Amino acid sequence: MNEPEKPKRGRPKTLDVDKTLDVAMQAYWREDPLSVSLNAICAMADVSKPALYREFGSEDALMRAVLDRYAESVLSGTFDVLAKGAPLAETLEAMIAYAADDPQMEPGCLFYKMRAARHRLGELTRSRVDEIDAAAVTAYEAYLETQRQSGHWRSDQPIDVVARYLVEQIGLALTQRAAGMDSGQIRASLELALSAVQRT
Amino acid sequence: MNEPEKPKRGRPKTLDVDKTLDVAMQAYWREDPLSVSLNAICAMADVSKPALYREFGSEDALMRAVLDRYAESVLSGTFDVLAKGAPLAETLEAMIAYAADDPQMEPGCLFYKMRAARHRLGELTRSRVDEIDAAAVTAYEAYLETQRQSGHWRSDQPIDVVARYLVEQIGLALTQRAAGMDSGQIRASLELALSAVQRT
DNA sequence: GATTTAACGTACCAAGTGGTACGAATAAAA
């Protein structure tokens, strides 16, 4: 979908959409998304501001596009872990390793950073954030459901509460990584938090 | 300390320091601290910008003064709960009630909001945030130490890890309140998180 | 009344923001 629709005539486009999105994603990811200005992105991506506006339309739309790319290239891997349907203990350990120790997540998670700044975002980006958040909870719910039915998870906790709990605890850990907290402390905290899910 | 040092002559001061700090505190508290501009505060407090600068010196210094006032008038109450040295279960329930249900904390907690924006703060405010954060951990550590020695808390968890864990979980709950999350979900999550501390 | 001291606030500053007008440039089509 979203074919380039290359025009038959006119001056050929020199703007590299992929490169621009990558540069913007790295910038948003490493710092607070909202403290990265369009001017800064233009300079880093070596793109003129009008060119950027021609391609995306607004800052909000650019951020949404970046978030989409991030969801597809980074977040999707996390969802796959849940979809595999491995036993609870194994899956939780995978989440812990991912959030606390994965070098890729050293600057934190772009999604959670944007979610934390939710009320300062534009409409487009904000609604995407909400969609991804809801999708994450749903994915956890589906996973927990399979674990409960297969007898791997014995707990009378309501599934929606635990799913939301997991999303928030992972988010907390990733936020702590962005803040530069010691990796050992993050892992210890996360293990403590997730231990409450396994036991009754 | 910090006597007004009223001058013997010159035009009398009309700026109301208390009122200004209160207005600024409410504004910083309710919204993201860094999205409240000095211009906005001047308008709300009915104070001219030069007057504000004469009194505080810079935006950073004003924020630090506001944080000091917040620590003294709001945060101190929380520390008192720990100092009381009540049994663990009771204290944790008090923390849960405070973070999840206290109407005063409906817009979240100014300290945790500032801490979340730590890297965007000025030097003065940032170092105060760090001091308060360290003081909070220390207070939790001291409390846990008394509980362990009195036999009310049987756990082999390292005290510093658990103290940090508690600070972060309370912070998460208060952040969730600021984000408008359902109070029941917040309480359920916090109970789940803190249950990991009581058991072994 | 004249002088000194200090706080007052209008009106400004430079810098940075998101966003755009518009003429030049470059291709294919006529």
Added chain:
DNA sequence: TTTTATTCGTACCACTTGGTACGTTAAATC
């Protein structure tokens, strides 16, 4: 070769930000 279609980027826009220069006003002191 001219026309049409499309992208290019310089140079601007209005607006907001934190911060200040400076003439005015109001008190105590001489």
